[in-house]
Amino acid sequence: MVTVRTPRASSRDDILRVFAEHVARKGYSDTSLSEIATVLGLSKGTIVHHFGNKERMLHEVHSAYYERRFAEAEFIHRELDDPLTQLAAIVYALLAAHRDDRAATIAFLREFVRYAEGGGLSEELRGRRIEYRDMVVAIIERGVAGGVFHSSDPGLSALHIFGMCNYAWTWYRPEGAKSIEEIATFFASDVLLGLCGARSESLTDVDEAISTAIATVIRTPNRLPPEPPAAS
Template identity: 60%
Template sequence: MKSSRASSRDAILRVFAEHVAARGYADTSLGDVASELGLSKGTIVHHFRSKEAMLGELHVAYFGRRFAEASYIGAELDDPVERLIAMIYALLAAHRDDRAASLACLRELVRYFDGELNEFVRTQRNAYTEILVGILRDGAEQGVLHTTDPTMSALQIFGMCNYAWTWYRPDGPQSVEEIAARFARDILGGLTHPASNDSGLDERIAAALAVVQRVPGRLVTRTSLATTSTA
């Protein structure tokens, strides 16, 4: 007998995300999702009109979690540098802690621009981009970040972090915390300057990572628990 938990929308979306992450959107069927949960295909259709609707709701939930993280970061950190570090870490941590949804949304994102979700997805992406642009603009105005084009700098950071799905592996040689620290040092220090042991920057990186780890309701995996305890 199936449990109410197995037939919940969250459970259905979770399994759908896992299938899309593993097989791709085109090769994922509602029947496969229903079978894994011990449900009828009709139950899936009752909750979601179609596979495209499920992909759309997966995107809504995924970006909802990213916006919640960004809101918490903004409330907890006043310093633009630490807010920037925290955003870099949050983007990278999603590849580990929200991995199936990250793969499903980032890899399959192009599909949204061919369907009814076009404008909604574009609005969500633009709104999230503006959060990072705002951090960079604040930093530039305060003289602690140096960029003449905050929008282009934001796109550079998104490209660096979001593209990590192509190479990052949770069981790889470096933890997300180590990768986030490296990215932060490279972005903040600039690749044209020699590496230095900046204890002040190390402390700010540690503080920013700790804020993201405290986000209420944040997804946590066994891997993240292991790596953050040793970071």
């Protein structure tokens, strides 16, 4: 095979993209550098040249994933002001990532436990995880303080939400019957009605909050476009 190399155009991004796809499909340990090199028509040495080692590649995938989630979250925080809508937006954003940022999302959710305990590059990513969680906890606490939410433990409420959303990669399929918007609406009203105490007047509030939340998250700057349905 003749390699046609566009001058000055590094394969860095391609490598990272294919790497994330493989990690998503087979997990980190079962992803081999030689396989990725073969897919891209590169040599294994090139990959090492760009990233140093395999661990740093995973770190970079995870780091970029966090970057996107934080950008989203900060946009949500900036554009929306009531906790109800903010929380709905977080739920939708986390679920939309399953469709629009699929490879990185699955690669992250499959492998982030690697950073649970110390060692190597884990400090930074562990910090980011705590940061994100605290942000959601803060939203819930603001809701509680404002009398909108009722939760005896905002930390557990947040873990409830994260579990509900972050487990979706194990069952969600883009080609499935339910759209992400339907799923997010269902999940968000589930938890929001619970948090609101589900007084009947809050029903319309929740519906409205979810609509606004979805519309807002979609407007996130530099947002990855929804992935087209798989051709195969």
